[in-house]
Amino acid sequence: MRDFLLYLSEAALCLAAFALLYRLSLHRLTTFQANRIYLLSAVVLSLSIPLMPWPMRGSDAVMLPSRDVFLPLVNALPIQELPEVGEAKAVLSTDVTATPHTASPVDWGRIALFTVLGLYLLGAVAKLVALGRNLGHLYRLLRRNLVVREGAYRMVYLTQEGPAFSFLRWIVLSRTQQQLPEAERAQVIRHEAVHLAQGHTWDLLFFELAGVAFWFHPALYYLKRELRSVHEYIADAEVGRRDPRTYSHLLLKLAQASRAHASTPLVTSFAALPLKKRIRKLTQAPSSIWQQSKFALALPLVGGLLWGCALTNEVIPVATLTSSSVEPRARIGTITWTGNTWYDDATLTQVLGVQEGDPYDKAEIQKRLWFNPGGQDVASFYKKGEYVFFRVEEEVTERENHTVDLTFHLEEDQPLKIRDIGYGFSRTDSEVSSGVSVDALTDVLLEVENKIPTQMGDWFDRTKLMETQHIMEALELFDPERVEIVLKPVQAVEEGDEGNYVSVDISMAPKGLPWVTVRYNGEVVKMNEALLLDAVGTLSVEVNDPTGVLPDGEPIKAAIMLIHDRQKVEELRFDDYREVENYDLSGLWKKAQPGDRLFVGVNEVDFFFAELH
Known part of the structure; x- marks a missing residue:
């Protein structure tokens, strides 16, 4: 749940950034098609950037509690692979006597999270219901009125007053447009035909669906309003550039007649406002090359958003306030445990070895939870009693006066x-x-x-x-x-x-x-480490012997194998291990699926294997 809320926050930030850039630099340009592409891309990128995978640093991957049952064990066992995190500040006796379990206090942090999530879902459901209602209204409107096939489109003639509009393959004319002179009515139809030919309806439907997820975000509504205006600028340019004065009079004429009739947000309407801007755009000079170069500002913006999301994704978001954001001089306030049934809070706090008022040290806490070289940590305490299937997540809540409250959520099996x-x-x-x-x-x-x-x-x-x-x-x-x-x-x-x-x-x-190091996407990976099936994954094999030969003169060779259900799917052999440097795995990944295993060997020795996810 916290991951989902973090994603919403990052995507909302991206939307706001793209909207701000458009408002400050791009909305006055006459490059209407480019503006349309920018507005659509802004939403697509905002939804995608927070989802892009970013490899964690090796130290973070070891220190943070895993969401997988066995990962803490795999990370903890080879002592030489763990980073130095400092000496423990207290040595406890291993003889800790369990006392009767006491009830844990109410977890207000989780209650708040569920409340926020509930309110968000209510808004999303309401937005989805409104979208369904608008589609139903359009369906009934099209079914109850005369429809005539004219070329690639369907002309719908209404019996009541209202604005002309288009939707998918239908062009809808009310009595107001039907009573226009032939030349003016032809201009209205041509205008709506431009909308249909360029797929403007699909743009609006896409924004409506994005609005279900981001119903709370004003930036999305701004981008949608600008997109509707750009749609009208495009159609106006196609139809009215030859005689802008006559076309402007037609816009004013139909706007007055249609002012009392609102249209659904799913359609493109001929008399859509703002008319003043539409008329001005008809006669505005085309934007210069220098003005069009402002679109290049989007590149550093995308780079900055990628970098910002990468910073937040380096640490698994298991806390209401991430530990990295807490000042180093913060002091520990309350210590609470939830989900513990075998040992009570006092026992687990004693094993943890910290108490209220101690300085808060993220690395030290993680070490005392998962792996303390002295053997005194919560994981060892549980596993010493034949109890290995358990997880713990740390939640950090910042208080006033540089104090943090710690809540540890346990799951036992x-x-x-x-x-x-x-x-x-x-x-x-x-x-x-x-x-x-x-x-x-x-x-x-x-x-x-x-x-x-x-x-x-x-x-x-x-x-x-x-x-x-x-x-x-x-x-x-x-x-x-x-x-x-x-x-x-x-x-x-x-x-x-x-x-x-x-x-x-x-x-x-x-x-x-030989000593072998394996790197995936430039990061050192350990034996049995889970790898993500990344479409752009690269693999490198490094050996501590620069000569590339063994003592007997044999060259150091390398091999990569993909195994599915104990069956070899693909095997790649290299006469020189140095050929496996930033080796592109995209071809191999096309044959792989989650659960497969990747083996990397040097001279027939399996130095590395990993399970793919």
């Missing part, structure tokens, strides 16, 4: 059991690269397998998993900086199984193998 444990390392280039046989590496794993604290069938315990990682890092044959533990959710395989299950994959690299 079932405990987790370890279904199986897998070990993986290269079986092709290990001997060449490290001088150690595959059998020797296997023997080491078999010897250490029974000594690690994490075993199949155990309840999940992150503390034991961290101990397992330290043991694997201490093995002499493997590179300690390249030990990774990845958790994968699995379903129960036997009927009657209870709870949730996880598969533990431990991947290692023998010493001597």
Whole structure:
């Protein structure tokens, strides 16, 4: 819900910016078709710019709580991959006794959000009902009057007074226009035919639909009013430029006759106001090239809006007030927990290690929530009790005197059991690269397998998993900086199984193998990191050996594979890994779908894999 409201805010800001530029620089120009394109593009861009994906910085991605159940675990396990966030300011005992749960206070912030959302939906529904009512009125009007096919259009002759107008393929003439002399009536029909030929009705329908979403925004109504005026300028220029004086008299004549009859906002009316501007535009000199160059001002405006939306999208909007906007010297006010059933507020606050009056530090709070190298964090506290399926989101509310209230929203689920444990390392280039046989590496794993604290069938315990990682890092044959533990959710395989299950994959690299870095759209990505199916995605592979060859003289090769449901969809091989630099993935993405996996290998070793979304 907060994401939706943030999107509305950003789109509303874009609409206001485009409307302001049009008002200050463009509305006086006689480039009517260009003005029409600008007005339509302003709405399209305003709706699109806030939706454009922007990659988060690596540190932000680690520090912020994930919306995915397993992402906090994947980010937290490899210690060497976490950024330095400073030492903890307090060390707590791990023996925290749970006390009876106390009721949490009313969450007024969420109530306010739901109230705002409810009012917004009421306005949108009212706007949608009004649109349906106008369409129904037009349908009845067309059905109840005489319709005559004339060429590509349908002429509708009304029996009552009113303005002439057009809609889709219908040109509607009231008794007022039917009584005009033949020459004047022909001009009215030509005017309305221009509207139909250029699709002006579709422009108005598009603005009406946008008005359902942005019924509250005055900038949209301004842009729509200007678009209707531009429509009339275009039709007037086509019909009245040859004899502007006679055409102006016809405009005044029909405007007086039609002043008492209002038309629906869905149609283009011949006698639409403002007449003074329409008559002046007929005789106004064409805009010079210098004046037309003002449209170039839209380019820096679009760039600025893209940059502004990118700043807000760098941080997942999980708070009423984003943590980045709080001044560094702010002090913590109240601390509230919602959704907690296993532990009460006092226990969780004690585990968090902060209290009222402490300085507010966003990075420190996130560390104490998700990963504290000392092991004292809320995530570890839950997972120490076989409780891994849980999420927490921080909400920050700014108060007076540089004070912030913290509310933590928790979601709890079932405990987790370890279904199986897998070990993986290269079986092709290990001997060449490290001088150690595959059998020797296997023997080491078999010897250490029974000594690690994490075993199949155990309840999940992150503390034991961290101990397992330290043991694997201490093995002499493997590179300690390249030990990774990845958790994968699995379903129960036997009927009657209870709870949730996880598969533990431990991947290692023998010493001597090249160090590989994978970048997606220029940003470093980690093993098992979720990737967005971006139509303009690029991939780069970097190796810490600039020679491009292994110790035995073999070139360092690279491969990219797309896997769907354990079946290879596409495989790309490169004789030199340096060919994979800003490699365009658009062709590969056309064959991919959410849920597929992307593997990147160097000399047959899978250094990186990711799930696509």
